[in-house]
Amino acid sequence: MRAMGKSKSMRRAVLVGLCGAALAAAVPTAPATATTGTTGTTTSTAGPGAAPGKGLSWRLKDSGTDARFRGLAAVSRDTAWVAGTKGTVLRTSDGGRTWRDVSPPEGSGLELRDVEAFDGRRVVVLAIGEGEASRVLRTDDGGATWTESFRNTDAKAFYDCMTFFDRRHGLAMSDPVDGKYRILSTADGGRSWKVLPSAGMPAALEGEAGFAASGQCLVASGPRDVWLVTGGAARARVLHSADRGLTWTATDAPIPAGDPARGVFGLAFRDRTHGIAVGGDYRPGQASPEAAAVTGDGGRTWTPAGRPPPAYRSGVAWFPHSRATALAVGPTGTDVTRDGGRSWRTVDAGSFDTVDCAADRGCWASGEKGRIARLEPR
Numbered sequence: 001m002r003a004m005g006k007s008k009s010m011r012r013a014v015l016v017g018l019c020g021a022a023l024a025a026a027v028p029t030a031p032a033t034a035t036t037g038t039t040g041t042t043t044s045t046a047g048p049g050a051a052p053g054k055g056l057s058w059r060l061k062d063s064g065t066d067a068r069f070r071g072l073a074a075v076s077r078d079t080a081w082v083a084g085t086k087g088t089v090l091r092t093s094d095g096g097r098t099w100r101d102v103s104p105p106e107g108s109g110l111e112l113r114d115v116e117a118f119d120g121r122r123v124v125v126l127a128i129g130e131g132e133a134s135r136v137l138r139t140d141d142g143g144a145t146w147t148e149s150f151r152n153t154d155a156k157a158f159y160d161c162m163t164f165f166d167r168r169h170g171l172a173m174s175d176p177v178d179g180k181y182r183i184l185s186t187a188d189g190g191r192s193w194k195v196l197p198s199a200g201m202p203a204a205l206e207g208e209a210g211f212a213a214s215g216q217c218l219v220a221s222g223p224r225d226v227w228l229v230t231g232g233a234a235r236a237r238v239l240h241s242a243d244r245g246l247t248w249t250a251t252d253a254p255i256p257a258g259d260p261a262r263g264v265f266g267l268a269f270r271d272r273t274h275g276i277a278v279g280g281d282y283r284p285g286q287a288s289p290e291a292a293a294v295t296g297d298g299g300r301t302w303t304p305a306g307r308p309p310p311a312y313r314s315g316v317a318w319f320p321h322s323r324a325t326a327l328a329v330g331p332t333g334t335d336v337t338r339d340g341g342r343s344w345r346t347v348d349a350g351s352f353d354t355v356d357c358a359a360d361r362g363c364w365a366s367g368e369k370g371r372i373a374r375l376e377p378r
Contacts, residue, residue, distance in 0.1 A: 058334065058348055058365060058373035061096030069366035070353045071125065071215050073117035077362030082372055083112035083125045091143055093120055096364075096374050102143020110135065113160070114215035116190075118167050124149075124190035126162045126172060128212045134159040136172065138190045150184065150193040157182055160210040161218035163226060164190075171196075171245045173218045173228055176204035181228060183245045200247030205233035207260065213282070214315035214354035216266035225272045227299055229253070231263010231279065238264065238277060240299045254293050254304040255279045261286070266354070268326065270318040273298045276341040278328050280312035288312040292328065294341035307343035309335040315354035320361045329355045329365050 063069075063082070069090075071083030078095045082088075087107030090099040104110075110127035117123040121142040127135040134152035139145060150172075152159060157174040164170035168189050174182035180201040184193045208230050210217040220226040228239040228248070236257040239248045255277060257263045265279040275295045280288025291313050292305040313330040328335045328344065329352035335344040353367040363375035 055378050056375045057378045058350060058352075059096075059376045060350075061092070061099070061372045061374060063090060063099050063370040063372045065090070065101075065370045067370055068353070068368045069370070069372065070113045070213060071115040072354045072356045072364060072366045073115045073123065074356040074358040074362055074364045075117050075120055076358045076360050077374070079117075079120045080356075080358075080362070080364045080372075080374075081115050081117045081123050082366045083115040084366075085111060087112060087127075089115070089123075089125060089143060090372075091120070096372065099372075100143070102139070104137050104139075104143075104146040106146070106148070107137065111212075113212040114162050116162060116164050116170065118164075118189070122167075122189070124162070124164075124170070126159060126215075128159055130158055131155045134174070136162070136184075136190060136193060147191075149186075149191050154182075158209075159184070160212040161215055163218045163220040165220045165223050165226070165244065169223075169244060171218060171220070171226060173210060175209040179203050181210075181239070185245060196245050200241075202239065202248055202250045205230075205235065205237070208233035208237070211263065211265045211279075211282075211314075213265045216268065216315055216354065217264075219267045219269060221269035221275075222272045225269075225298070227267055227269065227275065229264035229267050229277060229279075231257050231265070232260045233263075234258055236263040236279065238267070238295075238299050238302065249300075251299055251302065253277055253302050255290055256281070256288070262288075265312075265314040266316045266328075268316045268318055270323070270326075274323075274340065275299060276316050276318075276326055276328075276337075277302065278309065278313040278316045278330075280309075280330075282312050282314070282331075284331070286312070292316075292341060292344060303342075305337075305342055305344060307345075309333075309344045310346060315352065315356075315365070317355045317357045317363065319363065320357050320359055327355050327357075327363065327365075329353070329367075331367070334365070 067084040067088040069082040069084035073081040087110040114126040136150035162172035172184040269275040280291040292308040293302040313328040319325040334348040352365040357363040
C-alpha cells in the first residue's frame, strides 16, 4: 500500500507507518528442540496470558539484525525464509539456531514485503514501492545468486503482495491503476511475469488499496482460487477469483475502514471455502473493535468474529491439519482461535507482523527489530 487517502503526503505517511503465543493441550505438540543463537539460548515470549499446562509458545531466534521482517515463508520446522527492510533476506535450515544472510546484492535499498518459498533453495521475493521500486527477484540456489524477473515501469503502479497456486503458477497485485487493481501473472515459477487484462476486475473504490503489511493481502488456496483484501475506502472488501485472476467478484468485509489506516490487512484460507480475515487500525493506540471476520462459503459472505482480537492484527495462519485452530499476530500480541475464527484469546504480548505455518506444524512469526520466532513446546 503506497498509502491511501486525501493526499500524496498522507499516502507516504501510511507507508512509513507500515514501514510468544501459548496453545492449549488440544494443539498437538512437537518434540522439544534445544535452540541457541549467536547471543545465547533463545527465550520464550509467553507472558502472563499464556495458556496453562501443556502447549506451545513462541521461542525467539537470534536473527543478528534489526531489519523489520514483514515477509515470511515457513517451509518446515527446520527451514524458513524472512524478507524485510534494507533488502534483507535470511534463511535458516536448522530450526532458527543460525541464520544465513542471503540478501540480493543489488537490493540493499529495497523494501522487501513478501517472500514465497518452494523449498529451502527456491524462493521468490517482492519489493514494494512506487514505480521501479516494485520488483520481483528469484533464487534457485538458496540465495547464492539472484535474478530480477520483474521491474515495474508504470509510475502509477505500487505492488503489495504475491501468492502462488503451485510451483509454477502465481500472481502479484498492485494498488489500483486507472481505477482497477493490477494483477501480474507467472506460469514459470516467477521467472517471467505478464500483466493480466483488467476487464474482469471490478472498479476500485475511492481511496481503496491493499496493505503491504504481512505478505497476506493476496492469498491462494487450491489450483485456481485467490483472494485480495483491501482497506482505506469507506468499506473494506475481499475480492475473489476462481480462474487465477482473470475475473473477480467483490464482497464487503465487516472490518472497519473509512480511513487510510483501516481495513483488512491479512487473510488465510485452510481450503477454498473456509477463511479468516484480520485487520483494524494499524496506528498505535487506535481502537480496532472488529479486527477479525470469517467465511464458510469461499468469501461470498463474511461474519464478524463474536469475540475478536482486542487490537489490530496484520497476519493470520491456520494451524496445520486443524479445522478450527488459527493464529493471528500484530504489534501488540498473538491471539489464538479454536473455533474457526469465531472467538479469539490473546496468549502473548510480543510484537509480530506476520505468521506462517508449514505442513509439518512448523509455525514461524516475524516482525520489527529483527524479531523471528518459532512455535515450540513450553
